[in-house]
Amino acid sequence: MQRHDNSKAEKHIEFVTLVAGGQSFCIEITQIREIRRWSPVTHLPHSPSYVLGVINLRGAVVPILDLAAKLGFSAITPTERHVIIITAIDDRIVGLLVESVSEILGVQADMVRETPRTKEDASAIAVAGIIPVGDDMIKIISLDALLPTTLATAA
């Protein structure tokens, strides 16, 4: 997985910026498979509230998570205007429902700052670093931290 190592100043990284829970986040472009409009999902019984359900992505069953809810903000009520970002880490494909996708942001690796240590809430843990842009600050989502591979039921 891409580490945002300050020592590799030469490196150029591209991110897709998005809005979830009213805040700006971004995901590294290499982890994104595609971006699609919201379409109705098949609900999963007994799943955590941030799991919206599953969709059929060209024959694969892909779970869709409400990113805002996962990060501890209030849940989104999905409409046609919302967007699903299909992400892939290792073999796992997961869709993230977000409010909107803004732009592709290219930065030098040395522009990425470490996340200041704050209290360990859901959103702080899932942030791998921050990028100052003008007066704003965009948080980099760590898919690894957001979507741990080991579940309680894994054999």
Next chain:
Amino acid sequence: MSAHILAIDDSRTIRALLTATLEKAGFAVTTAVDGVDGVAKFQEAQADLVITDVNMPNKDGFGVINDIRQGQVNRAVPVLVLTTESGAALKDRARRAGATGWIVKPFDDEALVSVIKRLTGT
């Protein structure tokens, strides 16, 4: 011109290693899985050199050399014996079977390639 090597070994692993090493060195490689397969492939493949394992099912390496040397096709081809044994007894046996030379497993890639280059004049 790249030489064509026939590699006979019943171990998939060794076959894979030989193929990887030799192809990297620019040789064309055909593999055979045991002595009988080896002799059959030898009849059709225009091999410039044969590498054969000794301990194999169906026909061992010395049987292969014997068949090659007694055969009508390309009987003077250089044959290298690939073996884990070493020492005088091996040399004696390989010699009597008609091997051109021998390589002791585990083989050193560079040494193998240099021996083959020497024996094939490439």
Next chain:
Amino acid sequence: MMDSAILDAFFEECEDLLVALSDGLADMREGLADDETLNAVFRSVHSIKGAAGAFSLEDVVGFAHIFETVLDDVRSKKLATDEALLRVLQRAGDILADLVDAARDDLPADRDQVDPVLRELESFLSTDDLVKEEFVFEALTLSFDTRDSGSEFEVSFHPSAEFYAAGNDPALFISALHDLGPCTVQVETVKLPTDLADFDWTKGYLTWHVVVADQKNDLAIREIFEFADDLCALKVHETTKDDPQPDVMSLPEEVETVPEPDLEPAQAARPSTQKASKKSASTLRVDPERVDRLINAVGELIINQSVISQRIEEASLPNSSELYGDLDNYKLLAREIQEGVMAIRAQPVKPLFQRMLRIAREAADATGKDVNLVTEGEATEVDKIVVERLADPLTHMIRNAIDHGIEKPEERAKTDKPATGTLRLTASQRSGSIVIEIIDDGQGLNRERIKEIAVSKGLISADAQLSAQEIDHLLFAPGFSTATEVTNLSGRGVGMDVVKTAITALGGRIAINSIAGQGTTFSITLPLTLAVMDGMIIHVGGQTMVVPITSILETIRPASTDLAQIGLDNQLLRIRGDYVPIIDLAERFGVTPQSASLTDRVLLLIQTESVSQCAIAVDDIVDQRQVVVKSMQGTYGQITGISGATILGDGKIALIIDPDAIAAGQGNALSAHIRAQKEDAYATT
């Protein structure tokens, strides 16, 4: 990258070789071994050693070497195969497998295990065998000639007939000498026959004299003649020094040698008799990813076929339309392709079972019990994934059976059982399923104890009235087994719940049948193919779901007289004089059923493992058809009551329900428990 692929191939090959070894040793034990068996056993170890050497797996090579030396003495009849030797060979086979495993996992060898067996092996070897090992390398003649500028060496060689017979070409030697430095070459032809009619091309008539300049010493020159120094009268001497150099060569007699026919090895012409079946047929090695892609494509094909069927149905063509016949052909072909593709991945369970033999021996040793593991149906073929994913559950169950099931010899002596316990591991194909059974002749499950534990863990209340079957099934409850309950052997941090989860993930079921004093049978039933199953398409609270046909006994539209009630909500279905519990699927999944009254709905009578029968209430039955099973494992994890998902003709996803989990006696409590665990897992990011 290339190396790691070859290393993978090596470990794969080791699996095969270890099976061959284990087969051969088994034949030896039963006195069925012929010379070829002994050769095959030797070769297995030899091949492992040879290939392991290429990866510098020193532990494997070192052990395999001693093992191989003993086996070499066995096949050359220097050693008699008595009971003691066979036992050591068996242990050595196990250790070799352990060493290969350790190497694969990049772990150090367990010297405490390895060394005693190594010493035992060595005890069968003569000092001669061992001493020989000290001198495996040929001595090198080192020359410490340190003069800086090169000297000139004269190389004379007279190839014998054997030189040519062994595939050597003088021209190549001369060209190799050329590569060392500037050369002058002369050829001596005095030995050529004056009459060319006497010329025999297999003989050597020529002698070459090559002077090579700029050489530090003669090592490089001698290296060129490495393989041929005894096949040609070779003289190498430094021309700047005047002393003649008679040292190196012995001039071999020029003899007419053709390779001697009696040197043809014994194995060369071997009758392929009864062992023919053990020879591997010609096989094709394919990257599993390609097969997976093909399987996915076939899955799409089947989905596409159901879409087309649906469209044609909707078009309401006349019954006479030939399209229906064509459609049937299409279905048949699609099914044939699907079966063909799945067959590519099918593998016999044999290697898996062989591994269990080892596990059983180790477990028996560790517990001081006498156990004979008998395997049956090793040729039964199952999907590759099943073979891989069954390894851990089977290991656990075999250990359990030996640890908890089979009694110690002294206890068995008190009954009329033989001192040696028997554990049977069987595989068979029964009506569209694979059944794997683990059958011990031990003491049976201790139901009192199981109940006590379940109560102490809070899984059931102390006054719960449970049937014997329900008690047995507590073993599979998450949180049942803990370190205090299991011994060192079976307690490796997993319980039977993990076994059950692994089997459910494969679309299978597990059942227990235990008789006190007589033993316990665990039956694992797995679908024949993983990708496709026959399903009943149902509606529940507006959602479309799939129930596996295999678990449905019948479907019932109940009249109000068929229904009875206990307490507030517990509905019962009366069927042929019996009462079975009704489970409302809508309620279980937290959705609203289309009608509150059961008489407006459909009941699916289900045969389950835990409670004998139950009826699952659904809103409606839509269709019955083949569906392609898509795993949700990789993307989401296990959901209680759901075994997977499929994609319907209209492209929508339908969840496939797991009737066993739905019906599980302690259903609600358990799913709540699991749900809590799952929430935890998600929370601990």
